Structures are given as structure tokens and as C-alpha cells.
Amino acid sequence: MTKGLLTTTVGSFPKPDYLTRARNQFSLGKIGREELAALERQATAEVIRLQEEIGLDILVHGEMERGDMVAYFAELLTESMAISGLVRSYGNRYYRKPIIIGKLRWQGPMTVEMWRYAQGLTDKPVKGMLTGPYTMVDWSFDEYYDSRREAVLDMAGVIHQEAMELEKAGARYIQVDEPAASTRPEEMALVSQGLAVVTEGLKAKTISHVCYGDFAKVFDQIVDLPVDQLDIEAANSDYDLLELFRRHPFDKEVALGVVDVHDHRLETVEEVKEGIRRGLEVLPLERLYIDPDCGLKTRTWEEAAAKLRVMVQAVREVKGELGLES
Amino acid sequence: MLTTVVGNYPKIPNRPRPARLRAAIARFERGEIGEDELRGVEDEVTIEVIEEQVEAGIDIVTDGQIRWEDDQTYFARRMDGFTIDGLIRYFDTNTYYRQPAVTGAVQWREPVTVEDYRFAAAHSSQPVKAPVTGPYTLAALSTSEHYSSFGELVLALARELRQEVLALERAGAPIIQVNEPAILKRKEDFPLLHQALGEMMEGVTAEAHLYTWFGDIEGLFPQVLELPFSAIGLDFVMGPANYEVLRRGRFTKKLGLGIIDARNTKLETVEQIVDRIQRVSDAVAPESLYVNPSCGLEYLPREVAQAKLARMAEGVRRAQEVLR
Secondary structure (H helix, E strand, C coil), X not given: CCCCCEECCCCECCCCHHHHHHHHHHHXXXXXXXXXXXXXXXXXXXXXXXXXXXXXXXXXXXXXXXXXXXXXXXXXXXXXXXXXXXXXXXXXEEEEEEEECCCCCCCCCCCHHHHHHHHCCCCCCECEEEECHHHHHHCCEEXXXXXXXXXXXXXXXXXXXXXXXXXXHCCCEEEEECCCCCCCHHHHHHHHHHHHHHHCCCCCEEEEEECCCCHHHHHHHHHCCCCCEEEEECHHXXXXXXHHHHHCCCCCEEEEECCCCCCCCCCCHHHHHHHHHHHHHHCCHHHEEEECCCCCCCCCHHHHHHHHHHXXXXXXXXXXXXXXXX | CXXXXXXXXXXXXXXXXXXXXXXXXXXXXXXXCCHHHHHHHHHHHHHHHHHHHHHHXXXXXXXXXXXXXXXXXXXXXXXXXXXXXXXXXCCCCCCEEEEEEEEEEEEEXXXXXXXXXXXXXXXXXXXXXXXXXXXXXXXXXXXXXXXXXXXXXXXXXXXXXXXXHHHHHHCCCCEEXXXXXXXXXXXXXXXXXXXXXXXXXXXXXXXXXEECCCCCCCCCCCHHHHCCXXXXXXXXXXXXXXXXXXXXXXXXXXEEEEEECCCCCCCCCHHHHHHHHHHHCCCCXXXXXXXXXXXXXXXXXXXXXXXXXXHHHHHHHHHHHHHC
């Protein structure tokens, strides 16, 4: 039986209201670490249950314990990173940008406990989720290193160690996200070098999610990134990328984003099927995975669930039409 | 040798000081306070950030662009011909702005920044510089469906923004600063920029400065010296090649020397500041230098921004002794 068109998600899920409230209370010192952690586990269990119920193939733990994908790791790297005061992101939104203040080194597992908890709740594989070294450095201030290259390579060593720990714990899929990767086309070589350090010697399937950029400019380097699978957004750019794939064949797996996570509108099953068929025109089904464009954390729980249901239904119908087992 | 800033200043301080503007905007958006009350908070915060700049030792301040959501929409929302679209990244930063879309003929309706200038000037013990987003950059960071070419849009914006410059001149602004960072990303458009800024500044007699950031003028020198401004501001942090460029010929204008990294919290030492000033002292006389951060200060937490300005002023004082 040919396997293919496996469904997954990019990583984050919306936080339930009780968790958002608890995180605020924790930051104000009104509840303790243990109380917050219990609610994070409760929400994680709900995320796993939702994915199983919808029928996804490769699950994520939902990142209930993370606020910002860079700050989460920075806060745990206490010997080499600190968190700055507030910096404006856009409009009236502010965030605390991390600062590199010392030589970067791994201090202990940062993601293993939550991964193990989530994997314990399901028989389906749960992806280990890491932020890539380039993004970690690019989205932080740096008061220690004189060169971005040195900082990225040291950070890559840290993330590599964490990936090894996830693999040791049993993770079969490890995703290392580099959303900052396409910001500066001239630094794609550095992105790649960092990822090479992270993925070196791993037997788990490695994945990288890249977004927000002018893909065409850096296409050659992106398809050469040292990971097994590229996770890309396509639905919000009308599948322009597929044309690049057609013209420049390559042998990596692709997780194709077929629902737009930045849009409240719910896609129809028919339009998602059309997206999947377009993917199948340029990629064989055993190398094509289907997922949303990006993390789901900006949607409501209901919107996220509805989008995933449409996506899974579309995959089932396409498989049916191809005579594949669901 | 004078100290100045490039433009924006962090809008909110950190604990224990309250983030009043952030709270006021949130309350305004929820309909809990009216526009007057929000404007009142903006006024108070503007006074506060002018005082912080003066206290740090800045000779020529700005109003901190406290009322500006970003350089683009502050003008686009107040001119005809624009609608405002979704969020998009500002150059290679991790900061986003809502992208203006040109859907009709662009037209200046009424002064955009004149009241801001007047308010700041009335509440500052130091001269206040008035920033204006340049026509090339405003066009480059917008989308356009209305004009048949990008050049046509740039020239139309130059004609309209000219009204803003003239209004600031009438209001008595001692320095009008036009910002054109986008030209460094598409240097082949320099002839277009030249024409547009020529039309925009035609007949303007107030002192006018042109500022750029996030790159160097390699390939645009000495042509930039033909532009109708008495000073040109350059970013020597993200554009270190600007040091080399300055070795190639006389810099016949005043120079805005952007040597304090406004995108990183690491505090420069006084020695580094003196050294960077000395590196350009052959090309530009000290009295023709405005020393300033590399770009607007909003990429930094408020307290770090002020500390950097204070250190910059200290470095300039030391440099004046050394160069004397």
C-alpha cells in the first residue's frame, strides 16, 4: 500500500482562555510555576485529543508552554541570554526581545519533558519542535559576539544538543523552524550552515518551516537546506511556489500549506482539494505532506479546528479519488 | 559638532514606570476613552521624551514621533489616494507596518505634522527637527494600482509632500528632515530620487536634511552631494562601507554621522565613539558633523535608548577635546 499525503500541522495551537489568563497571572506573580505547568499539561492534552479526533497523521504538542518561539528558549538559556525591556513589534503590540549576554551553551533539556508528556498521550508520532539558530540570533539583541556567524554557529550547537536529547527520548520527527531565514537573502548560506550543525548525525526525520519571504530569490539555497522536509506556506500566495518546484525539481519532502492561518475565512473542501491536486502535479504523493500555512496560534480554537477538519476532509477525498486507503 | 537623533523614540518605558501610551491606545480601541483623552496622553508622552532627549544631552531633538504608528501610514492615512492594507515587515527588521495601497490620485489635504511640530517646539528647550517621509520611500513601501509607473507615483508624491515641507517652513521649523532609506535598496533609481527631491524642495528656503539608514551610499557618491539638502545622514553601523566612501572625495555638505547602533542594546564605549568620529574627520570638518544614532531608536527598550544617547553625548564631548 502506497503511503502518502500524510497530514500534519506547523506547530503552534491557540491557547485556551484559561491558559492565557493563567499566563497573565503567573507573570504578575499571582500563581506559581507548578499551577501554570499543570494548566499547560491540561491544554496540551486537549490539543492532542483534538488532533486525534480530527484524524491528523503526525501530531504536534501545540506549544502551550511557549509564548514567543525565541524568548521561550532564551529564558531557559540563563547563563548566556537575558530578556530586554519592551520593544514595539507593530501597532500597539510590544514584546520583550532576548539579549545574548554570554557564550551560548546548552544547559539542559528545554523541550524534552513536554514532548514526552505529549507523546505519552497518543500512539501517533509527535514532532519535536525547535527554533532554528539563525532565527534565535536574528530575533535577539547581541551584546556578546562580534560576528553574527559566530553567534549563529554557537547557537546551532545548543539547538543540536537539544535535538539529540529529543531523539534520545524517542522523537521520530524533529522540526527546526527558521522563519527569519528569508529576511536577508545574502545570509542564506549562514542559515544553512547553522541547520547543518543542528541536524548532523540525527536519524529522526528533520523538517524546517520557512516563511514570510521572497522565496524566488533564495529558492536554490532553500531546497538545499540540510533537512529532510521543507514546510512551506502556499495557500496565502496562491501556490506560486509550485511553479518554482516544477521548473527546478529536487528530492526533498515538502509539507505544503493549504489553508491560510492569517485569514479568518474558512476554506471550502473543494478549494483545499484543488491546492492538494496542484501539489500532486509537481510532487509525488509519498513526498507530499499536507498542513496549514503556518502555526495556528493566531486563530481561535474553533477556527483552528474548523480549518483542520476541512483540510483532513479534502485529503480523504483526494485519496479516495486516487484509489488510496485513508 | 552637534548631537541629534534620527527620528522616532521608544513610546513606552519599562517597569516601574507605567506604559501610559500603550494603555491609552488599548482603552481607546475598546471605546473606553475618547480621542481627546488619547491625544492628551500623546501630548504628555511627547513632552516626556523631549525631556529625556534633552537630559541625555541632545542638541537638536525630535518629538519622538510618538503619534506615528510608522513612517508610512502617518502620511498615507492623512492624504487622499491611499487605503491601508495588512502587516508587512519593515526592511529586514522584526518590526511590521500596515502597507499603504495607492488606489487613487495621491493628494495632500492638510498639514500632517505641523501641529506636532508646533506642540513639540513649544515644549522643548532645544531646537526641534521635523521629520517627513520622503516620496521615494513612501512609494517603495506601498503598493500601487493607480499610477502607470512607479516613477509617476514617486513624482506625484513629491509634488504633494512639497506642501507639507512648505507648511513646516511656514510654521518655523528650523530643520526639516526628509527620510529616504529605501533608495539604498534600489540605487539604480537614484535619477528618479534626484528628480523627485528636486521638485519637492523647489523654492524651500528652510534648512533641510536628507537621512538614510540600513545601508551605504556606495555607488551614489558623489551624486548625493547634488541633492538639494544642506546635510546628508548616513548609517555607519549597517553601512560600514560609508567610511570608505568618504575617503574618496570631499564631502561638501554637513554629515549626519550615524555611529550609535540603534538596533542593538550593546552600549558603545566613549573610546569607540571618539574613534568613529575621528575616522571621518579628514573628510568632514567637526563643525559640519551632526552625531546621531544609526536610525530611529524604537528598536530599543526606552531606557537603553536614553542610555545610548547619553553615552553618545559624552563621546562627542570627548571627541571635541581630542580634535581641538
